[in-house]
Amino acid sequence: MSTRKALDILRTITIGGKDIVSAGFLGSISVEGDKAEVVLLLPESFKGQAESLKTAVEKRLIEAGFKPDVRYRIRESKPSLRVNVGPVGQMKKKIPGVKRVLAVASGKGGVGKSTVAVNLAVALAKKGLKSGLFDADVYGPSVSVLMGLDGERVYVTPEKRFKPIEKYGIEVMTFGVLVKEDTPILWRGAMLHKAYEELLMQTAWGDLDVLVVDLPPGTGDSHLSLAQGYQVDGAVVVTTPQIVAVADVLRAVKGFNKLEVPVLGIVENMAYFVCPESGKRYYIFGEGGTERLSRLTGLPVLVRVPIDEYVSTSGDSGVPVTHAYPESPSAKAFFELAETLKRSLFSAL
Numbered sequence: 552m553s554t555r556k557a558l559d560i561l562r563t564i565t566i567g568g569k570d571i572v573s574a575g576f577l578g579s580i581s582v583e584g585d586k587a588e589v590v591l592l593l594p595e596s597f598k599g600q601a602e603s604l605k606t607a608v609e610k611r612l613i614e615a616g617f618k619p620d621v622r623y624r625i626r627e628s629k630p631s632l633r634v635n636v637g638p639v640g641q642m643k644k645k646i647p648g649v650k651r652v653l654a655v656a657s658g659k660g661g662v663g664k665s666t667v668a669v670n671l672a673v674a675l676a677k678k679g680l681k682s683g684l685f686d687a688d689v690y691g692p693s694v695s696v697l698m699g700l701d702g703e704r705v706y707v708t709p710e711k712r713f714k715p716i717e718k719y720g721i722e723v724m725t726f727g728v729l730v731k732e733d734t735p736i737l738w739r740g741a742m743l744h745k746a747y748e749e750l751l752m753q754t755a756w757g758d759l760d761v762l763v764v765d766l767p768p769g770t771g772d773s774h775l776s777l778a779q780g781y782q783v784d785g786a787v788v789v790t791t792p793q794i795v796a797v798a799d800v801l802r803a804v805k806g807f808n809k810l811e812v813p814v815l816g817i818v819e820n821m822a823y824f825v826c827p828e829s830g831k832r833y834y835i836f837g838e839g840g841t842e843r844l845s846r847l848t849g850l851p852v853l854v855r856v857p858i859d860e861y862v863s864t865s866g867d868s869g870v871p872v873t874h875a876y877p878e879s880p881s882a883k884a885f886f887e888l889a890e891t892l893k894r895s896l897f898s899a900l
Protein backbone atom coordinates (compact mmCIF):
# COMPACT_ATOMS: atom_id res chain seq x y z
CA MET A 552 0.00 0.00 0.00
CA SER A 553 1.45 3.34 -0.97
CA THR A 554 0.49 6.99 -0.88
CA ARG A 555 0.69 6.98 -4.66
CA LYS A 556 -1.93 4.24 -4.87
CA ALA A 557 -4.23 6.08 -2.48
CA LEU A 558 -3.76 9.27 -4.48
CA ASP A 559 -4.62 7.47 -7.71
CA ILE A 560 -7.84 6.29 -6.12
CA LEU A 561 -8.71 9.80 -4.97
CA ARG A 562 -8.11 11.04 -8.50
CA THR A 563 -10.97 8.87 -9.73
CA ILE A 564 -13.45 10.83 -7.61
CA THR A 565 -14.77 13.94 -9.24
CA ILE A 566 -16.72 16.88 -7.94
CA GLY A 567 -17.85 19.86 -9.99
CA GLY A 568 -16.29 18.28 -13.10
CA LYS A 569 -12.76 17.98 -11.65
CA ASP A 570 -11.07 15.23 -9.68
CA ILE A 571 -10.73 16.13 -6.03
CA VAL A 572 -6.92 16.16 -6.05
CA SER A 573 -6.57 18.56 -8.98
CA ALA A 574 -9.41 20.64 -7.55
CA GLY A 575 -7.23 21.19 -4.46
CA PHE A 576 -9.68 19.51 -2.08
CA LEU A 577 -7.09 17.26 -0.52
CA GLY A 578 -5.69 18.75 2.69
CA SER A 579 -3.37 15.91 3.61
CA ILE A 580 -2.86 12.22 3.09
CA SER A 581 -0.79 9.76 5.03
CA VAL A 582 -0.51 6.05 4.34
CA GLU A 583 1.05 3.60 6.76
CA GLY A 584 0.56 -0.07 6.00
CA ASP A 585 -3.07 -0.41 4.99
CA LYS A 586 -4.18 2.63 6.99
CA ALA A 587 -4.94 5.71 4.94
CA GLU A 588 -5.52 8.96 6.77
CA VAL A 589 -7.14 11.57 4.56
CA VAL A 590 -8.16 15.11 5.37
CA LEU A 591 -10.33 16.85 2.83
CA LEU A 592 -10.29 20.60 2.71
CA LEU A 593 -13.43 21.95 1.14
CA PRO A 594 -14.45 25.45 0.17
CA GLU A 595 -17.57 26.74 1.87
CA SER A 596 -19.55 26.42 -1.34
CA PHE A 597 -19.12 22.62 -1.18
CA LYS A 598 -20.21 22.36 2.44
CA GLY A 599 -23.48 20.66 1.53
CA GLN A 600 -21.65 17.88 -0.29
CA ALA A 601 -19.01 17.25 2.38
CA GLU A 602 -20.65 14.18 3.96
CA SER A 603 -21.38 12.45 0.67
CA LEU A 604 -17.86 13.16 -0.58
CA LYS A 605 -16.39 11.74 2.61
CA THR A 606 -18.49 8.59 2.18
CA ALA A 607 -17.43 8.26 -1.45
CA VAL A 608 -13.73 8.55 -0.54
CA GLU A 609 -14.11 5.97 2.23
CA LYS A 610 -15.94 3.59 -0.06
CA ARG A 611 -13.32 3.74 -2.83
CA LEU A 612 -10.45 3.32 -0.40
CA ILE A 613 -12.11 0.32 1.26
CA GLU A 614 -12.70 -1.25 -2.17
CA ALA A 615 -8.98 -0.91 -2.84
CA GLY A 616 -8.09 -2.66 0.40
CA PHE A 617 -7.32 0.35 2.60
CA LYS A 618 -8.57 0.98 6.11
CA PRO A 619 -9.51 4.63 5.72
CA ASP A 620 -9.82 7.39 8.30
CA VAL A 621 -11.39 10.24 6.36
CA ARG A 622 -12.12 13.64 7.83
CA TYR A 623 -12.95 16.99 6.33
CA ARG A 624 -12.60 20.62 7.16
CA ILE A 625 -14.36 23.52 5.57
CA ARG A 626 -11.98 26.21 4.43
CA GLU A 627 -12.91 29.76 5.32
CA SER A 628 -14.20 31.55 2.26
CA LYS A 629 -11.23 33.91 1.96
CA PRO A 630 -8.02 33.16 3.83
CA SER A 631 -6.96 36.41 5.38
CA LEU A 632 -3.63 37.84 4.38
CA ARG A 633 -2.86 38.48 8.00
CA VAL A 634 -0.91 36.09 10.11
CA ASN A 635 -2.27 33.15 12.09
CA VAL A 636 -4.37 32.05 9.17
CA GLY A 637 -4.71 28.56 10.50
CA PRO A 638 -4.67 25.20 8.82
CA VAL A 639 -2.59 24.67 5.79
CA GLY A 640 -4.55 24.59 2.59
CA GLN A 641 -2.17 22.53 0.51
CA MET A 642 -1.24 18.92 0.50
CA LYS A 643 1.72 18.44 2.78
CA LYS A 644 3.65 15.39 3.75
CA LYS A 645 3.53 14.29 7.35
CA ILE A 646 6.88 13.62 8.90
CA PRO A 647 6.81 10.03 10.20
CA GLY A 648 7.02 9.72 13.98
CA VAL A 649 6.33 13.41 14.66
CA LYS A 650 3.16 14.98 16.07
CA ARG A 651 3.94 18.69 15.73
CA VAL A 652 6.51 20.55 13.71
CA LEU A 653 7.68 23.96 14.84
CA ALA A 654 9.90 26.03 12.54
CA VAL A 655 12.30 28.60 13.93
CA ALA A 656 13.04 31.21 11.31
CA SER A 657 14.25 34.72 10.75
CA GLY A 658 14.82 36.86 7.71
CA LYS A 659 18.28 37.74 8.90
CA GLY A 660 21.43 35.83 9.75
CA GLY A 661 23.23 35.89 13.05
CA VAL A 662 20.29 36.88 15.24
CA GLY A 663 20.58 33.75 17.35
CA LYS A 664 18.12 31.54 15.53
CA SER A 665 20.06 28.32 16.03
CA THR A 666 20.60 29.22 19.68
CA VAL A 667 16.84 29.70 20.11
CA ALA A 668 16.03 26.46 18.24
CA VAL A 669 18.46 24.37 20.27
CA ASN A 670 17.41 25.77 23.63
CA LEU A 671 13.75 25.61 22.77
CA ALA A 672 14.03 21.92 21.90
CA VAL A 673 15.86 21.21 25.16
CA ALA A 674 13.42 23.34 27.19
CA LEU A 675 10.41 21.56 25.63
CA ALA A 676 11.96 18.23 26.64
CA LYS A 677 12.47 19.48 30.18
CA LYS A 678 8.77 20.46 30.17
CA GLY A 679 7.92 16.80 29.60
CA LEU A 680 7.48 16.64 25.83
CA LYS A 681 9.33 14.18 23.61
CA SER A 682 11.28 16.67 21.65
CA GLY A 683 13.57 16.65 18.63
CA LEU A 684 15.66 19.08 16.65
CA PHE A 685 16.25 19.11 12.91
CA ASP A 686 18.91 21.41 11.54
CA ALA A 687 17.69 22.42 8.11
CA ASP A 688 20.61 24.74 7.51
CA VAL A 689 22.49 22.85 4.83
CA TYR A 690 24.95 25.65 4.14
CA GLY A 691 26.05 26.39 7.67
CA PRO A 692 24.84 23.76 10.07
CA SER A 693 25.73 25.14 13.50
CA VAL A 694 23.60 22.80 15.58
CA SER A 695 26.53 20.36 15.70
CA VAL A 696 28.61 22.95 17.51
CA LEU A 697 25.84 24.18 19.81
CA MET A 698 24.91 20.62 20.79
CA GLY A 699 28.49 19.36 21.05
CA LEU A 700 28.04 16.72 18.37
CA ASP A 701 31.65 16.65 17.26
CA GLY A 702 32.75 13.05 16.86
CA GLU A 703 29.17 11.70 16.94
CA ARG A 704 28.28 9.19 14.26
CA VAL A 705 24.97 8.57 12.60
CA TYR A 706 23.85 4.96 12.53
CA VAL A 707 21.45 3.42 10.06
CA THR A 708 18.63 1.25 11.39
CA PRO A 709 17.83 -2.18 9.88
CA GLU A 710 14.97 -0.40 8.04
CA LYS A 711 17.61 1.80 6.38
CA ARG A 712 16.68 4.94 8.25
CA PHE A 713 18.98 7.37 10.04
CA LYS A 714 19.01 6.98 13.77
CA PRO A 715 18.84 10.44 15.40
CA ILE A 716 21.54 11.31 17.90
CA GLU A 717 20.26 11.53 21.47
CA LYS A 718 21.68 14.28 23.59
CA TYR A 719 20.48 16.44 26.49
CA GLY A 720 17.13 14.66 26.42
CA ILE A 721 16.31 15.35 22.77
CA GLU A 722 16.73 13.64 19.41
CA VAL A 723 18.87 15.55 16.92
CA MET A 724 19.60 15.31 13.23
CA THR A 725 21.79 17.69 11.30
CA PHE A 726 23.70 17.76 8.03
CA GLY A 727 26.64 18.72 10.23
CA VAL A 728 27.16 15.15 11.40
CA LEU A 729 26.95 13.78 7.88
CA VAL A 730 29.16 16.35 6.18
CA LYS A 731 32.64 17.02 7.50
CA GLU A 732 33.34 20.60 8.48
CA ASP A 733 35.87 21.21 5.70
CA THR A 734 33.70 19.79 2.91
CA PRO A 735 32.31 22.61 0.78
CA ILE A 736 28.57 22.26 0.48
CA LEU A 737 27.51 22.91 -3.05
CA TRP A 738 24.03 21.49 -3.09
CA ARG A 739 21.64 23.56 -5.05
CA GLY A 740 17.99 23.44 -6.04
CA ALA A 741 16.82 19.92 -6.69
CA MET A 742 19.79 18.37 -4.92
CA LEU A 743 19.11 20.43 -1.85
CA HIS A 744 15.48 19.51 -1.90
CA LYS A 745 16.41 15.87 -2.21
CA ALA A 746 18.91 16.12 0.63
CA TYR A 747 16.18 17.52 2.83
CA GLU A 748 13.67 14.95 1.93
CA GLU A 749 16.17 12.18 2.62
CA LEU A 750 17.31 13.47 5.94
CA LEU A 751 14.02 14.74 7.30
CA MET A 752 11.85 11.86 6.15
CA GLN A 753 14.41 9.10 6.52
CA THR A 754 15.26 9.91 10.11
CA ALA A 755 13.72 7.38 12.48
CA TRP A 756 12.19 9.96 14.83
CA GLY A 757 10.91 8.13 17.88
CA ASP A 758 7.31 9.23 18.39
CA LEU A 759 8.13 12.85 19.02
CA ASP A 760 5.56 15.26 20.42
CA VAL A 761 7.37 18.11 18.78
CA LEU A 762 10.15 18.55 16.24
CA VAL A 763 11.86 21.94 16.25
CA VAL A 764 13.33 22.85 12.87
CA ASP A 765 16.15 25.37 12.62
CA LEU A 766 15.68 27.00 9.24
CA PRO A 767 18.51 28.79 7.47
CA PRO A 768 18.34 32.59 7.31
CA GLY A 769 16.35 34.22 4.55
CA THR A 770 13.32 33.17 2.65
CA GLY A 771 15.06 31.01 0.09
CA ASP A 772 14.99 27.42 -1.06
CA SER A 773 15.03 25.71 2.28
CA HIS A 774 12.16 27.64 3.76
CA LEU A 775 10.09 27.00 0.74
CA SER A 776 10.79 23.32 0.38
CA LEU A 777 10.09 22.70 4.04
CA ALA A 778 7.03 24.88 4.49
CA GLN A 779 5.63 24.03 1.07
CA GLY A 780 6.11 20.32 1.04
CA TYR A 781 5.88 19.23 4.64
CA GLN A 782 3.71 19.49 7.66
CA VAL A 783 4.66 22.63 9.62
CA ASP A 784 2.25 23.35 12.47
CA GLY A 785 3.68 26.68 13.47
CA ALA A 786 6.63 29.01 13.13
CA VAL A 787 8.32 31.56 15.32
CA VAL A 788 10.48 34.35 13.95
CA VAL A 789 13.58 35.44 15.78
CA THR A 790 14.75 39.01 15.69
CA THR A 791 17.03 41.40 17.52
CA PRO A 792 15.87 44.86 18.55
CA GLN A 793 17.70 46.75 15.83
CA ILE A 794 15.26 48.59 13.64
CA VAL A 795 17.28 47.44 10.65
CA ALA A 796 16.22 43.82 11.22
CA VAL A 797 12.52 44.63 10.90
CA ALA A 798 12.32 44.59 7.10
CA ASP A 799 14.02 41.20 6.83
CA VAL A 800 11.84 39.59 9.44
CA LEU A 801 8.74 41.05 7.88
CA ARG A 802 9.67 39.34 4.65
CA ALA A 803 10.00 36.00 6.43
CA VAL A 804 6.58 36.45 8.06
CA LYS A 805 5.02 37.26 4.69
CA GLY A 806 6.64 34.15 3.22
CA PHE A 807 5.01 31.97 5.85
CA ASN A 808 1.69 33.71 5.36
CA LYS A 809 1.78 32.92 1.69
CA LEU A 810 2.38 29.27 2.47
CA GLU A 811 -0.37 29.30 5.12
CA VAL A 812 1.98 28.34 7.92
CA PRO A 813 0.65 29.87 11.13
CA VAL A 814 3.24 32.22 12.65
CA LEU A 815 2.84 31.95 16.42
CA GLY A 816 4.86 35.01 17.35
CA ILE A 817 8.15 36.84 17.63
CA VAL A 818 11.13 35.97 19.78
CA GLU A 819 13.25 38.99 20.57
CA ASN A 820 16.80 37.82 21.14
CA MET A 821 19.66 39.86 22.61
CA ALA A 822 16.95 42.20 23.86
CA TYR A 823 18.98 43.85 26.64
CA PHE A 824 21.92 43.31 28.91
CA VAL A 825 21.58 43.19 32.68
CA CYS A 826 24.60 44.60 34.48
CA PRO A 827 25.55 41.93 37.02
CA GLU A 828 26.71 44.56 39.54
CA SER A 829 23.87 47.06 39.43
CA GLY A 830 21.10 44.88 37.97
CA LYS A 831 20.38 47.73 35.58
CA ARG A 832 19.13 46.88 32.08
CA TYR A 833 21.02 48.27 29.11
CA TYR A 834 19.34 48.23 25.71
CA ILE A 835 22.52 47.84 23.70
CA PHE A 836 20.79 47.31 20.35
CA GLY A 837 18.16 49.94 21.03
CA GLU A 838 14.47 49.59 21.69
CA GLY A 839 11.32 49.79 19.67
CA GLY A 840 12.12 47.64 16.61
CA THR A 841 10.32 44.57 17.87
CA GLU A 842 7.26 46.57 18.92
CA ARG A 843 7.11 48.01 15.44
CA LEU A 844 7.35 44.55 13.97
CA SER A 845 4.63 43.37 16.31
CA ARG A 846 2.37 46.24 15.26
CA LEU A 847 3.05 45.68 11.57
CA THR A 848 2.38 41.96 11.65
CA GLY A 849 -0.18 41.73 14.44
CA LEU A 850 2.04 39.06 16.00
CA PRO A 851 2.69 38.87 19.72
CA VAL A 852 6.19 39.19 21.17
CA LEU A 853 6.44 35.80 22.86
CA VAL A 854 9.55 36.45 24.90
CA ARG A 855 12.57 38.71 25.22
CA VAL A 856 15.82 36.85 25.68
CA PRO A 857 18.57 38.97 27.24
CA ILE A 858 22.17 39.07 26.06
CA ASP A 859 23.73 36.58 28.40
CA GLU A 860 27.36 35.48 28.50
CA TYR A 861 26.18 32.03 29.59
CA VAL A 862 24.51 31.64 26.18
CA SER A 863 27.68 32.18 24.21
CA THR A 864 30.03 30.29 26.53
CA SER A 865 27.73 27.28 26.82
CA GLY A 866 27.01 27.43 23.06
CA ASP A 867 30.72 27.39 22.27
CA SER A 868 31.33 24.46 24.60
CA GLY A 869 28.48 22.46 23.10
CA VAL A 870 26.12 22.45 26.09
CA PRO A 871 22.93 24.48 25.63
CA VAL A 872 22.35 27.08 28.36
CA THR A 873 19.00 25.49 29.27
CA HIS A 874 20.95 22.38 30.22
CA ALA A 875 24.12 23.91 31.64
CA TYR A 876 22.66 26.91 33.51
CA PRO A 877 18.89 26.47 33.79
CA GLU A 878 18.71 29.28 36.36
CA SER A 879 20.40 31.89 34.15
CA PRO A 880 18.24 34.78 32.83
CA SER A 881 18.39 33.54 29.24
CA ALA A 882 17.51 29.94 30.16
CA LYS A 883 14.50 31.20 32.12
CA ALA A 884 13.38 33.09 29.03
CA PHE A 885 13.70 29.91 26.92
CA PHE A 886 11.62 27.94 29.44
CA GLU A 887 8.96 30.64 29.36
CA LEU A 888 8.93 30.44 25.56
CA ALA A 889 8.67 26.64 25.67
CA GLU A 890 5.66 26.86 27.99
CA THR A 891 3.87 29.32 25.71
CA LEU A 892 4.55 27.30 22.57
CA LYS A 893 3.61 24.03 24.21
CA ARG A 894 0.21 25.56 24.92
CA SER A 895 -0.30 26.96 21.41
CA LEU A 896 0.83 23.85 19.61
CA PHE A 897 -1.21 21.41 21.63
CA SER A 898 -4.41 23.31 22.26
CA ALA A 899 -5.05 24.17 18.63
CA LEU A 900 -6.39 20.79 17.58
Ligand SMILES: Nc1ncnc2c1ncn2[C@@H]1O[C@H](COP(=O)(O)OP(=O)(O)OP(=O)(O)O)[C@@H](O)[C@H]1O
Nearest residue numbers: 660661662663664665666768857858859862863866
Ligand atom coordinates in the same frame (compact mmCIF):
# COMPACT_ATOMS: atom_id res chain seq x y z
N1 LIG B 1 20.98 35.84 23.96
C1 LIG B 1 22.25 35.73 23.62
N2 LIG B 1 23.25 36.19 24.45
C2 LIG B 1 24.55 36.11 24.09
N3 LIG B 1 24.99 35.55 22.95
C3 LIG B 1 24.07 35.09 22.08
C4 LIG B 1 22.65 35.13 22.37
N4 LIG B 1 22.00 34.56 21.33
C5 LIG B 1 22.93 34.17 20.45
N5 LIG B 1 24.18 34.47 20.88
C6 LIG B 1 25.45 34.23 20.17
O1 LIG B 1 25.38 34.83 18.89
C7 LIG B 1 26.02 34.04 17.91
C8 LIG B 1 25.06 33.72 16.75
O2 LIG B 1 24.04 32.87 17.21
P1 LIG B 1 23.39 31.74 16.28
O3 LIG B 1 24.42 30.90 15.64
O4 LIG B 1 22.38 31.07 17.12
O5 LIG B 1 22.70 32.68 15.20
P2 LIG B 1 21.91 32.28 13.86
O6 LIG B 1 20.84 33.29 13.68
O7 LIG B 1 21.49 30.87 13.89
O8 LIG B 1 23.05 32.49 12.80
P3 LIG B 1 23.07 31.99 11.25
O9 LIG B 1 22.35 33.02 10.51
O10 LIG B 1 24.53 31.93 10.94
O11 LIG B 1 22.39 30.66 11.20
C9 LIG B 1 26.52 32.79 18.63
O12 LIG B 1 27.86 32.96 18.95
C10 LIG B 1 25.68 32.75 19.90
O13 LIG B 1 26.36 32.13 20.98
Ligand SMILES: [Mg+2]
Nearest residue numbers: 664665688693
Ligand atom coordinates in the same frame (compact mmCIF):
# COMPACT_ATOMS: atom_id res chain seq x y z
MG1 LIG C 1 22.01 29.28 12.56
